[in-house]
Amino acid sequence: MAKIIAVTNQKGGVGKTTTCVNLAASLTAMKRKVLLIDLDPQGNATTGSGVIKSELKTSVFDVLVGTHGIKQCIIDLDPAGYAILPANSDLTGAEVVLLDLPTKETRLRSALYEIEQEYDFILLDCPPSLNMLTVNALAASNGILIPVQCEYYALEGLTALLQTIERIKESINPALEIEGILRTMYDPRPSLTHDVSEQLNKYFANKVYDTVIPRNIRLAEAPSYGLPILNYEKESRGAIAYLALAGEFIRKGRSTTVSA
Ligand SMILES: Nc1ncnc2c1ncn2[C@@H]1O[C@H](COP(=O)(O)OP(=O)(O)O)[C@@H](O)[C@H]1O
């Protein structure tokens, strides 16, 4: 049974998509079967995985509104090795369509029942807002990974996210937990990063990953080639950091899983 992780933070540009693509590729390199679901109408995870949005016949939109089964919409990627349920701008209209459906918050969760046995991990790349797509992601997930950019005001907006998580826990997904907080675009200037890390440790204690993702130009370049960093420049600091994150992610997941 797959572990389903929503990568979310309603702030844009904090590294959600970069984390999804590169964690998916790094987990794949560690022999895990991974499905990445793009839930952002901008489709950056789709493009960054080498899929051309304008050529898509089906996408996650079709799954959410029920016009196609999920298996018909998943694409296996070569050379990255993981699978993707892609998105394009069709998804912009999903919010409106979903609002009219009685099961609007659990459309994705229902669709995932069909395929969750086939993967070890399913990563959900969320849009930069707390809309119905993010609610679908949180309703379908076991855990939440929150990337936080190491800058002043990094914690701004996290209160609203935590309130949304609480609301989903109380209503449709009581088992939902924060899986981990990831510091991204880490800058070695000590005064800045130290403050952010201190605040995160205070609020989230042991949930903050030891692995930090450095600011690395190769991570920003790789998407324009439609490749994860491992397939673009595997020796780069960015590639090494995401491999380390995958290792920590697997270890942490194991230690928090209650064995029967
Ligand atoms: N560690 C990093 N180093 C350098 N650039 C990064 C890093 N992480 C993300 N970026 C770049 O920053 C921008 C925003 O990242 P992205 O992952 O798209 O954020 P989000 O999905 O949260 O909006 C993108 O242009 C991306 O290539």
Ligand SMILES: [Mg+2]
């Ligand atoms: Mg994104």
